[in-house]
Amino acid sequence: MDKRVYNFAAGPSTLPLEVLTEARDEFLNFRGTGMSVTEISHRDKTYEEVVKDAEALVRELLNVPDDYCVIFVQGGASTQFAAVPLNLMHSGKADYIVTGNFAKKAWQEGQIYGEAKKIGDSSDKIYTYIPDVDSLGYTDGADYVHITSNNTIFGSRYDKFPVCKAPLVADMSSEIFSREINVADFGVIYAGAQKNLAPAGVTIVIAKRALIGNPLKICPTMLKWKVQDENGSLYNTPPAFSIYMADLVLRNLKKKGGVKAINEINVYKAGLLYDFIDNSKLYKNNVEKKYRSIMNVPFVTGSDELDAKFVAEAKKAGLVSLKGHRLVGGMRASIYNAMPVEGVQALIAFMKKFEVENG
Amino acid sequence: MDKRVYNFAAGPSTLPLEVLTEARDEFLNFRGTGMSVTEISHRDKTYEEVVKDAEALVRELLNVPDDYCVIFVQGGASTQFAAVPLNLMHSGKADYIVTGNFAKKAWQEGQIYGEAKKIGDSSDKIYTYIPDVDSLGYTDGADYVHITSNNTIFGSRYDKFPVCKAPLVADMSSEIFSREINVADFGVIYAGAQKNLAPAGVTIVIAKRALIGNPLKICPTMLKWKVQDENGSLYNTPPAFSIYMADLVLRNLKKKGGVKAINEINVYKAGLLYDFIDNSKLYKNNVEKKYRSIMNVPFVTGSDELDAKFVAEAKKAGLVSLKGHRLVGGMRASIYNAMPVEGVQALIAFMKKFEVENG
Numbered sequence: 001m002d003k004r005v006y007n008f009a010a011g012p013s014t015l016p017l018e019v020l021t022e023a024r025d026e027f028l029n030f031r032g033t034g035m036s037v038t039e040i041s042h043r044d045k046t047y048e049e050v051v052k053d054a055e056a057l058v059r060e061l062l063n064v065p066d067d068y069c070v071i072f073v074q075g076g077a078s079t080q081f082a083a084v085p086l087n088l089m090h091s092g093k094a095d096y097i098v099t100g101n102f103a104k105k106a107w108q109e110g111q112i113y114g115e116a117k118k119i120g121d122s123s124d125k126i127y128t129y130i131p132d133v134d135s136l137g138y139t140d141g142a143d144y145v146h147i148t149s150n151n152t153i154f155g156s157r158y159d160k161f162p163v164c165k166a167p168l169v170a171d172m173s174s175e176i177f178s179r180e181i182n183v184a185d186f187g188v189i190y191a192g193a194q195k196n197l198a199p200a201g202v203t204i205v206i207a208k209r210a211l212i213g214n215p216l217k218i219c220p221t222m223l224k225w226k227v228q229d230e231n232g233s234l235y236n237t238p239p240a241f242s243i244y245m246a247d248l249v250l251r252n253l254k255k256k257g258g259v260k261a262i263n264e265i266n267v268y269k270a271g272l273l274y275d276f277i278d279n280s281k282l283y284k285n286n287v288e289k290k291y292r293s294i295m296n297v298p299f300v301t302g303s304d305e306l307d308a309k310f311v312a313e314a315k316k317a318g319l320v321s322l323k324g325h326r327l328v329g330g331m332r333a334s335i336y337n338a339m340p341v342e343g344v345q346a347l348i349a350f351m352k353k354f355e356v357e358n359g
Numbered sequence: 360m361d362k363r364v365y366n367f368a369a370g371p372s373t374l375p376l377e378v379l380t381e382a383r384d385e386f387l388n389f390r391g392t393g394m395s396v397t398e399i400s401h402r403d404k405t406y407e408e409v410v411k412d413a414e415a416l417v418r419e420l421l422n423v424p425d426d427y428c429v430i431f432v433q434g435g436a437s438t439q440f441a442a443v444p445l446n447l448m449h450s451g452k453a454d455y456i457v458t459g460n461f462a463k464k465a466w467q468e469g470q471i472y473g474e475a476k477k478i479g480d481s482s483d484k485i486y487t488y489i490p491d492v493d494s495l496g497y498t499d500g501a502d503y504v505h506i507t508s509n510n511t512i513f514g515s516r517y518d519k520f521p522v523c524k525a526p527l528v529a530d531m532s533s534e535i536f537s538r539e540i541n542v543a544d545f546g547v548i549y550a551g552a553q554k555n556l557a558p559a560g561v562t563i564v565i566a567k568r569a570l571i572g573n574p575l576k577i578c579p580t581m582l583k584w585k586v587q588d589e590n591g592s593l594y595n596t597p598p599a600f601s602i603y604m605a606d607l608v609l610r611n612l613k614k615k616g617g618v619k620a621i622n623e624i625n626v627y628k629a630g631l632l633y634d635f636i637d638n639s640k641l642y643k644n645n646v647e648k649k650y651r652s653i654m655n656v657p658f659v660t661g662s663d664e665l666d667a668k669f670v671a672e673a674k675k676a677g678l679v680s681l682k683g684h685r686l687v688g689g690m691r692a693s694i695y696n697a698m699p700v701e702g703v704q705a706l707i708a709f710m711k712k713f714e715v716e717n718g
Contacts, residue, residue, distance in 0.1 A: 003392035009400035012599055020387055020395050027383040028376075034364035034677065036379050038558035039602065041368035041680050072561065074433040075581055079593040082579030109580060194596050199397035201433065201560040220441030221468060222434055236437040237553050239560035241600060242373055245397065301473050307518050321701065338663035 006343035008202045009321035010152050010296060010334045011174065011195040012342075019248045037244050040173035043236050050240075050247050053232055061258050064183050064206055069229035072243050077102065077173045077192040079223070081109035081205060084169055084188065085116070085208045086219035087212055087226075088143050095119045095166065099158075100127045100151030101327060106171060110146065113216070117142075126328075127154040129288040133162040142166040144187060150175035152195075153325040155298040155332065156291040161185060167211055175295050176204070177253060178195045178337055187211050188225075194336045195295070198246035201239040253337065262337050263294075269335050269344045270294035278346045280357040300357075301331030307331060311356055317350050319343075365702035368680035369511050369655060369693045370533065370554040373702075378607045386681035392601045394601050401596050409464040409599075409606050410592055420617055423542050423565055428588035430564050431602050436461065436532045436551040440468035440583070443528055443547065444475070445578035446571055446585075447502050454501045459486045459510030460686060465530060469505065472575070476501075485687075486513040488647040492521040501525040503546060509534035511554075511685040514657040514691065515650040520544060526570055534654050535563070536612060537696055538622045546570050554654070555696045557605035560598040591630060612696065615670065621696050622653075628651035628694050628703045635707045658688030659716075666690060669713055675711050678702075 007014040023037075030037040033046055040047045051072065058070045073079075084106070085094065096107035097120035104123075110116030117139055117305055118135050120131035138145060144167045145175045150157040154172040162168055167187025176191040181188065188207040194200035205225055212225045227235055233243075258261060274292060277283045283299045285292070311323045324330040335344055366373040382396075389396040392405055399406045410431065417429045432438075441543045444453065445463070455466035456479035463482075469475030476498055479490035497504060509516040511533040521527055526546025535550040542548065547566040553559035564584055571584045580586055586594055592602075615621060633651060636642045642658045644651070660666050666689045670682045683689040694703055 003393055004387070007398055008393050009398070009403075011397055011596060012627045014398050020397070020549075024383060024386040028363070028379055034362055035366050035679070036374065037364055038379070039368070039371055044368075058525070069483075074435070074438070074598070076433070076595045079433070079579065079581040082581065086579070092587050095486060112577065112579075135640065173542060192596060198661070199600050200596045201601060201602065220438065220445070220470065220471075220582070222438040222441065222581070236435045237370060237551060239433070239598060239601070240553075242560060242598070275628070315416045320392075321392070321403065335561060 002328040004319060005318045005319050005320045006337070006339070006346055008238060008333045008339070008347070010325070011192070012200045013195050013334055014335050014338045015199070016249065016252050017336045019245065019252050020101045022248055023182070023245060038241050042240055044236060045285070048234070050212055050244050051238065052222050054243055054247035055233070055251060057247065057254060058133070058204065058206070061177065061250060061253060062181065062183055062206070062345050067210065068206055068208050069185060069212070069225065071225060071228040072233040072238060072246070073203050073205055074226055074239050075202065076184045076203055077091060077171050077190060078105065080171070080190045080205065082112070082248055083223040084144070084146060085110050085113035086223055087170070087215045088167070089114045089216065090214065091141055093117065093139055093142050095139050095145040097131060097136065097145070097147045097162070099130055099148055099156060100121065102149035102152065102171060105144055107149065117330065125287070127151060127156060128286045130158050130291045133158070133160065136162070138164045138166065144169045147186055149156070150295055151294050152296050153327055154287065155285070155293045155296045156287050157293040158288050160238065167208065175293070177262070178266050178295055180259050193242060193246055195334070197249055200242070202242035213250060228298070265295045265341065266337065268343055269339065271332065272344055272348060273297050275333065276351065280351070282359045295336055296332060298324055298328050298330060298332040304329065305359060309358070313354065314350055319347055319350055362677060364677045364679045365587050365698070366679050367692045367694070367698070367706070368605060369684070369691060370551070371559045372532060372554050372693055373697045374558070374604070375608065375611050375697045378604065378611050380532070381607060382604060387627070399600050401454035401593060406599065407593070409603050410597065413602055414592070414611060416613060417563065417565070418604065420536065420609060420612060421540065421542055426532050426569065427542060427565055427567050428571070428584065430587040431592040431597060431605070432564055432587055433598050435559070435562055436530050436549060437464065438575070439466040439530070439549045439564065441471070442582040442584070442649065443503070443505060444469050445582055446574045447526070447528070447547070448575065449573065450471045450500055450502050452476065452498055452501050454504040456483065456490060456495065456506045456521070458489055458507055458515060459513045461511065461530060462507035465507065467506055474567070485510065485645070486515060487645050489515060489517050489650045492517070492519065492700050495521070497523045497525065503528045506530070507633055509652050509654055511655050512686055513646065514644070514652045514655045515646050516652040517595045518649050526567065536618055537625050537654055539618050552601060552605055554693070556608055557601045559601070561601035561605060624700065625694070625696065628688065628698065628700055631703050631707060632656050632692060632694065634654070639714055640712070641718050642710065654695055654704035655691060655693050657683050657687055657689060657691040659670050663688065665717060671714065673709055678706055678709055
């Protein structure tokens, strides 16, 4: 296959073609250094500039307040499931709202380190909605309230965020940079990069510095946000290539008009797809409308056999990684920032054709 | 600068040009998938093959026994400094031999989790030797003995390894795949990839399965070697690009004849450089001969001013990242597997010229 496909994978996922081309073109000679960016020392000024630039762009694009750190770490959101309690759980209790698979994993990891209380849970309807955040029983004196702002597998997202006394901690892996947020409403935001930001291997943490000064004694040094902040994400050798790619993606996003502009496109893309699904007789999306994700769109035909046929034929048509997560079945189209409108249009055209042939 | 330089950085460091070219050529279309390897799902069969192939090559090239796991994780050796006690320190005591900066850091991290006893220490002579491993007071009933097999900053390495009752745990970051080892002599071997294996972002752990079944309760799930082993390094999204590059580097190493063959070249390269230094009047290497590393060769002129001039002029001559670590000063030439003989010859030629002009 020589043609570029439309890649609907949930992560790692499609990246802007301009960014990939730029990285390819300078892969053997990074900014005139005579080395690949995969070879250059992380202490080399030319590389250190990349890390600084990436941090500055995160601050600019998300309007991050000055009293928040922005750090690049390793291990994915799954490692942050432990880092959150290890950095914050001083009183030994925290609240978790469980709205999907990763929210549940974060909650389970929290239980290793203290009383991690599930104060909300949408598993009764297979995570197709978000509990009403205004009527939850937040724990008095909890160290934090943990949410997963967008649920990659189930295709739901918070339409508004909890307003609570304890700092709000949000895993934004599958939606960071896709819609405007007010960082000051959160204590900590973290996100694996492999959806909207970069190739897998780097995780971004944005944290209010006042909260992170005193990690638990048993916290591994590398998981201490404070240590990473004090060292400008260069405490040890960073995941250099992934940060470099994140920097290129963020530059590209800025050029495209930033988060506000990309959000408009995302809303438009998701709207096209949901409208088509809602008006079709074959396809169905089960998420309550006000909680529908604009990043991950699961849908089913109602027949496992037909779903499998859809995924196989779509692949032949250059629309790949549309198989839904095993917990949900069916199909899922992840339409992150880098998925062009044309990709969504091509998917809808294919869905129409498939419906005619199999409806 | 259009010409490829010789990069003597300690890590990230030079990679084989054939590997870089191959990665560049398929960067926009990974094995005919129509996607970049940085975009493809880690659950895609084409990508899963990469992880399996990389694991198989590690097993083949190091002759890893079947009762050892081989896993690819994130966070660098610095994260393993915590993972080692968190996976192994059941009785609460372990021995550490401190032969350099990273060995010391590993020992300090061990103290978070139990009685980490320093049973050997070569700081009295600025880490220019390895303590005699046959006369150390190993602790009865220790959970493990931790060593750093090659000291990147100080340029020393073990000529032979401790023989002890407790499992031997070795950080081999800066020498893995550079010389033959008998894996069965070790309980655990770990190594950050960014010297001999791949771009930064992936860490390899080779561990005897019988040792890793029962991590401490406080161990973050992501740091449990057992969990990573049970999931074939795909418990969560792996550092996909770095593993892909590791696979290409390992294929390249196999084509070149494997570890035995590359070790012969490494011994030859290091010999050229040490012989020249020992016979020069200007340059000096302070490490005891039998403990000299064949990967990292520090040297000084005896004058800080002249050292700085050397580093600056070498850079102009296309020999980069020769500045020594701030703990040692002077110069350091890291001559990993991917540094061609021609690079070492070019360095020696430059050193000669510089000595004539400044001696």
